Amino acid sequence: MSDFCGQVALVTGASRGIGASVARILAERGADIVINYRSKSSRAIEVADAVRATGRQALLAQADITSESEMREMMKLVENEFTRLDLLILNASGGMEKDKAADYAMQLNLTAQIRAVDLSLPLMQAGGRIVFITSHLAHFYGHKPVTPIYELVAQSKKAGEEALRSRIPELTNKGIKLLVVSGDLIEGTITPKLMQRQNPGFIESRRKQTGFLPSVEDFAHAIVDAAANTQLKSGATIFVGSTEWETA
Numbered sequence: 001m002s003d004f005c006g007q008v009a010l011v012t013g014a015s016r017g018i019g020a021s022v023a024r025i026l027a028e029r030g031a032d033i034v035i036n037y038r039s040k041s042s043r044a045i046e047v048a049d050a051v052r053a054t055g056r057q058a059l060l061a062q063a064d065i066t067s068e069s070e071m072r073e074m075m076k077l078v079e080n081e082f083t084r085l086d087l088l089i090l091n092a093s094g095g096m097e098k099d100k101a102a103d104y105a106m107q108l109n110l111t112a113q114i115r116a117v118d119l120s121l122p123l124m125q126a127g128g129r130i131v132f133i134t135s136h137l138a139h140f141y142g143h144k145p146v147t148p149i150y151e152l153v154a155q156s157k158k159a160g161e162e163a164l165r166s167r168i169p170e171l172t173n174k175g176i177k178l179l180v181v182s183g184d185l186i187e188g189t190i191t192p193k194l195m196q197r198q199n200p201g202f203i204e205s206r207r208k209q210t211g212f213l214p215s216v217e218d219f220a221h222a223i224v225d226a227a228a229n230t231q232l233k234s235g236a237t238i239f240v241g242s243t244e245w246e247t248a
Helices: 017-028 041-053 068-082 104-123 148-165 168-173 190-198 202-210 216-228
Strands: 008-011 032-037 058-062 087-090 129-135 177-183 237-240
Touching: 008 017, 008 068, 017 032, 017 041, 017 087, 017 216, 032 041, 032 068, 041 058, 058 068, 068 104, 087 104, 087 216, 104 129, 104 148, 129 148, 129 216, 148 177, 148 190, 168 177, 177 216, 190 202, 216 237
Parallel strands: 008 032, 008 087, 032 058, 087 129, 129 177, 177 237
Antiparallel strands: none
16 A cells, blocks of 8 residues: 555654554555654664665654754754655653653643644645544543543643644645544553553553553554545544543
């Protein structure tokens, strides 16, 4: 399958986990990849090697997405290398890190996401897509229970999603779609592990409720498939894994 042939995709937080898998799958399907990473250069190089092994181009782009100056430098790099951007995968997120400012989650999951869009738009043309990656706990924040350790993350990612959705009319005028892909707990990722430290048995309990938790590869394939699906309307939400919660 080469449905992204000739296209350029920027994946934030692409040095590991879901972002790394998305980068590899997009490359396998024909895209050249901008691999954004904050600090894991050795891992980012491994992803770049995997991308190049498919015959596609890989551009390593170090930038902390919460830094406006670093993001501007990264976009200059993209423009110089490719002159364009067809696909922006907003994967990088967080907010559970220790020793961060009280507003760090909002800076990362709201402010930085909007800035990434603003800086990408000059390189995007009609037909471009922006995909915001979130979790069910964040997407349904305020409607379904959230474990306390994840509260700030859920609140900030929900704010980020709503802020991006408010841009849909502007994006539509430019011929660009916004898609949201929301996942249940993803097997093997760091966030459920951190949540389990505070709430032992959390992951197994969720697995028993649903009978299945998506893997990193499951989630990554869903993200890429959403980006490829021309039938989806701007603002569409794709759910990966169960959206049902037991509240008792």
